[in-house]
Amino acid sequence: MEEIAVIGCGTMGHSIALSAAWAGYEVTLYGISTEELEQAMISIENKLHVLIANDLLTDGELLTVRNKIKAVTTIEEAVKGATFVIEAVPEQLVLKQQIFKQLDDLCDSSVILASNTSAISPTAIAAETNYPERTVITHFWHPAHLIPLVEIVRGAQTNDSTVERSIALMNEWNKKPIEVKKEAPGFVGNRLQFALLREAQHILEEGIATKEDIDAAVRFSIGRRLPITGPLLSADMGGLDVYSDISNYLYKDLSTATNSAPSLDTLVENGKLGSKTGEGYYQWDAMFTEKMNTKRENELIYYVKKDREL
Numbered sequence: 050m051e052e053i054a055v056i057g058c059g060t061m062g063h064s065i066a067l068s069a070a071w072a073g074y075e076v077t078l079y080g081i082s083t084e085e086l087e088q089a090m091i092s093i094e095n096k097l098h099v100l101i102a103n104d105l106l107t108d109g110e111l112l113t114v115r116n117k118i119k120a121v122t123t124i125e126e127a128v129k130g131a132t133f134v135i136e137a138v139p140e141q142l143v144l145k146q147q148i149f150k151q152l153d154d155l156c157d158s159s160v161i162l163a164s165n166t167s168a169i170s171p172t173a174i175a176a177e178t179n180y181p182e183r184t185v186i187t188h189f190w191h192p193a194h195l196i197p198l199v200e201i202v203r204g205a206q207t208n209d210s211t212v213e214r215s216i217a218l219m220n221e222w223n224k225k226p227i228e229v230k231k232e233a234p235g236f237v238g239n240r241l242q243f244a245l246l247r248e249a250q251h252i253l254e255e256g257i258a259t260k261e262d263i264d265a266a267v268r269f270s271i272g273r274r275l276p277i278t279g280p281l282l283s284a285d286m287g288g289l290d291v292y293s294d295i296s297n298y299l300y301k302d303l304s305t306a307t308n309s310a311p312s313l314d315t316l317v318e319n320g321k322l323g324s325k326t327g328e329g330y331y332q333w334d335a336m337f338t339e340k341m342n343t344k345r346e347n348e349l350i351y352y353v354k355k356d357r358e359l
Contacts (some may be wrong), residue, residue: 050074051065051074051124051130051132051133051214051218052074052075052130052131052133053069053074053075053076053077053131053132053133053134054127054128054131054133054134054135055076055078055079055127055134055135055137055285056076056079056124056127056134056135056136056137056138056148056152057079057080057136057137057138057139057165058078058079058080058085058086058120058251059085059137059138059139059191060122060191060347061137061165061189061191061323062080062089062137062138062165063089063090063092063093064092064096064189064191064192064193064194065095065135065137065165065189065193065194066078066089066093066118067093067096067114067118067193067194067222068189068193068194069117069222070114070117070118070221071100071106071114071222072221072222072223073117074116074117074221074222075118075119075197076117076119076125077119077121077127077128077129077131078119078120078121078127079119079121079122079123079124079126079127080120080122080124081122082123082172082181082345085151086120086121086122089120090115090118090120093118093179094113094115096192096194097111097112097115097140099130099346099350100350103350103353103354103356104133105350105353108229111138117251118354119277120234124148124152125155127153127154127211128152128160128163130161130286131156131160132161132320133160133161133163133214133218134152134156134159134160134162134163135164135165135187136148136149136152136162136163136165137165138154140166140167140168140169142169142174143172144211145166145169145174146173146176146177147166147177149162149164149174149175149178149184150177150178151303152178153178153179153180157180157184157351158180159183160183161183161184161185161186161211161214161215162175162178162183162184163184163185163186163187164184164185164187165186165187165188166186166190166351167188167235167239168235168236168239169232170204171184171186171202171203171204171207171232172204172205172206172232174186174204175204175206175207178329181204181205181206181207182207182208182211183208183211184204184206184207184208184284185201185202185203185204185207185210185211185215186200186201186203186229186236187199187200187201187215187219188200188202188236188238189225190238190285190355192349193347195229195346195349195350195353196349197223197224197225197352197353197356198224198225198226198227198238199219199224199225199227200226200227200229200236200237200272201215201216201219201228201229202229202236203228203229203230203231203232204232204234205232212228216228220253223356223357225356233308237244241280245267247304247310248251248303248304249263249267250304250306250310250312250313251303251306251310253288253310253312254311254312256309260330260331271283275351288293305330316329316330324341
């Protein structure tokens with residue numbers, strides 16, 4: 050069984066650590082301060098109680114899972130004895146390169162060094178290391194303990210063994226790993242997500258529909274179907290001749306923008322950043338924020354239960 054270290058205890062880091070512990074793995078969680086780690090452990094505790102409330106964990110299992118997570122304030126202590134290290138620090142290339150150089154010096158060459166980056170090139174992250182063949186991207190999606198997808202992205206020198214061990218570990222954690230066979234900005238998930246977002250912004254800019262109706266169009270049509278079939282299987286089921294015909298007349302009218310929409314830029318320039326500032330496309334008061342967070346969490350938990358029935 051792999052010994053896990055997670056470097057970074059923020060939003061993603063503590064949730065990744067919980068994923069490991071929930072699957073029965075010992076994990077050491079690194080944070081830069083005691084205060085940061087205390088907040089991370091409070092967040093983990095809260096998430097554990099939500100799992101109990103939804104019958105995904107028993108009261109008796111809570112202590113067992115929590116005790117599998119050891120919090121430390123030095124990277125040296127975090128990686129001692131680790132065989133699989135996951136970095137989850139802020140999305141800054143220089144910072145990640147510094148962390149990976151330090152990990153490369155501290156860890157035996159057999160230890161896998163993984164990054165949770167959602168966008169940065171694995172080859173660039175590994176540029177300062179002596180053993181780039183053992184570096185890989187393991188991109189979790191927020192919230193990491195509830196979203197099953199993990200994108201396994203190889204760099205230019207990542208070897209097959211590193212990819213195979215990463216996929217095997219994610220399967221042990223009840224995740225759904227996919228292999229991204231070559232580097233591409235945004236990997237797979239974000240390329241698909243932002244293609245949809247670009248067209249949604251275009252529809253809004255053109256006055257074709259309101260923001261509410263754009264969201265409803267996704268939620269109550271493809272949003273119901275895609276969790277079952279995905280886009281390519283959906284095309285097979287709908288008839289590829291039909292999809293080819295639609296593609297040929299529709300694609301030329303879709304957005305080909307190479308920058309964010311003007312309306313989005315205006316919101317950002319005015320400090321309207323969404324739920325974290327109280328306003329974005331929507332108004333986010335305390336009641337609406339709580340409602341949407343709870344609704345999203347409940348729906349994700351529903352799918353976790355469905356996945357575990359398979």
